[in-house]
Amino acid sequence: MNTNEQQQVVLTSRPSGIPQAEHFKVVRGPRPTLDDGEVLIRNIYLSVEPAMRGWVADEGNYSEPVAIGAVMRAFTTGQVVDSRHEDFVAGDYVTGLFGWQEYAAVDAATIIRKVSTERVPLSTSLGVLGLNGITAYFGLLESGQPVAGDTVVVSTAAGAVGSAVGQIAKLKGCKTIGITGGETKRRICLDEFGYDVAVDYKSAEFSEQLMQALDGGVDVYFDNTAGTISDAVLTRLNHKARVVICGTASISQWDPLPLGPRLNRQLLVARARIEGFLVLDYAQRYGEAVTELENWVAKGKLNYREDILDGIDQAPDSIAGLYRGDNMGKRLIQISQI
């Protein structure tokens, strides 16, 4: 490939449900040049996340849909190779919304932060110290408001967000119950992420086991799935329970709105609360979360798993794989060396 070129992953058609490999294509595009105030970044890790389904959907969402033909929107971490902004020099590691591509020239103001590799690996900047960990941090602490002694239930408990939620809840003195798919992930929940109880929603005894686990009721439910699993949890809300709606992984279509049990009576009797959470609302406070999360990781108090794919050609199918449950931990794609 010509050094004026680079590989990029573009959205070629709009999926009606979960984005599949066929909706993306790896193409050759121009390598960008720099204007004043800009920084040229060589991407090392590309992030893959469930929220990408929403980013490419046509329906109303919290961000503009990625345009057909455009480079796929994605958080990435890379190294500065050239800078025309005084705050950055070649060699700095940085993270931001730089897209599924080899190189990006960005306005320095759009860089989320410089990343230090002194205490933790670079890849954590996209997972436990990236939006996933930050989502867990603010979603649990600000919306969920756990108090020591509370029972905190987490769906997708072994996932990039859920595993951090469960561990932060433990650090705050809560009892944690994780819901996950498969015996392997259930064991990981118990052994690596310290859940007090973990339940496998693929098990034939799931309903029974879940109800037994929820015998003392639920004070905080951190929900990444929606659907029938959540319906069951919501029948056990304690007085003044808080439900954090962080994701809806189990629902593949929102048009027309799928039906489920009406919750009014449960909310009224328990005086409980359900709240939608989006980490972008906390953008001004990311630093606060990263500092605390990095301390926990460096001290071994916060475990994480990563699932690192090799090479940009893995990108098109990578979102579909998340929804198939292929990954164990935060999914990344490494496209160049550190």
Added chain:
Amino acid sequence: MNTNEQQQVVLTSRPSGIPQAEHFKVVRGPRPTLDDGEVLIRNIYLSVEPAMRGWVADEGNYSEPVAIGAVMRAFTTGQVVDSRHEDFVAGDYVTGLFGWQEYAAVDAATIIRKVSTERVPLSTSLGVLGLNGITAYFGLLESGQPVAGDTVVVSTAAGAVGSAVGQIAKLKGCKTIGITGGETKRRICLDEFGYDVAVDYKSAEFSEQLMQALDGGVDVYFDNTAGTISDAVLTRLNHKARVVICGTASISQWDPLPLGPRLNRQLLVARARIEGFLVLDYAQRYGEAVTELENWVAKGKLNYREDILDGIDQAPDSIAGLYRGDNMGKRLIQISQI
């Protein structure tokens, strides 16, 4: 009737839905005598309210079900006729949970408050200055958290709670949209309760008119109905909208749970909140609400309507009548003279 006797309304069977006349009976019981620390009250006004459906239901609720054969639980206002407690003397007007009966001997500690008739009529103690007004006050201000300029939508907008919610929201500088049943109530919403817009859910053009009214979105939805009307309102939530679940008048059965659209996506996109509200949680702060509500009523800033039935024989059918929409304003039964 013997002066040792009194009339009482007892629950004779447990309704599976809305309590009807056949579920109650007016019987003769003993007139109570006083123990130390007790107060004998002659009831003047009996309250009738939608929540009574829950009080007589067998299913889980926030209070013990009224027992079969027991006097119907109810808020009432009456006059002290004899007292063996130093804080009360004959002639005092008092309000509390004294039941659908002519006389009650109660522990003085269970009296909610003494009622003054200096500035406002006695009957207001059960409506706009009673649990209805207090519900509107804390439900709107504490759970709904309206800010000047917000759009506040109220269902059962002409009702005892709803009419106060709409007016308090106006006093706080909000735009108010009321949803009510029938053209008469719609006019009352506009003319007496000051709603900026009022929509009749019985009208053939309801959906269209509602969507037009909600064009600018909803910041606070104070919901007394649940069901399809609420479903429509919930499609228009603004960023950080607050939904107060105060009642569920449109749903007659909760077992099994009725189905409705899943709300996760709407809550997530808007980062909105739905919260169950029960006024009993604010029992320690009722005085604060009554003081402010009484000032507003006395100054003509807070209007109210009452629907006063005559005589205890009206009690058995009075709850069913509420659900039929027979009443215009707070429903009371007057059973003796002031």
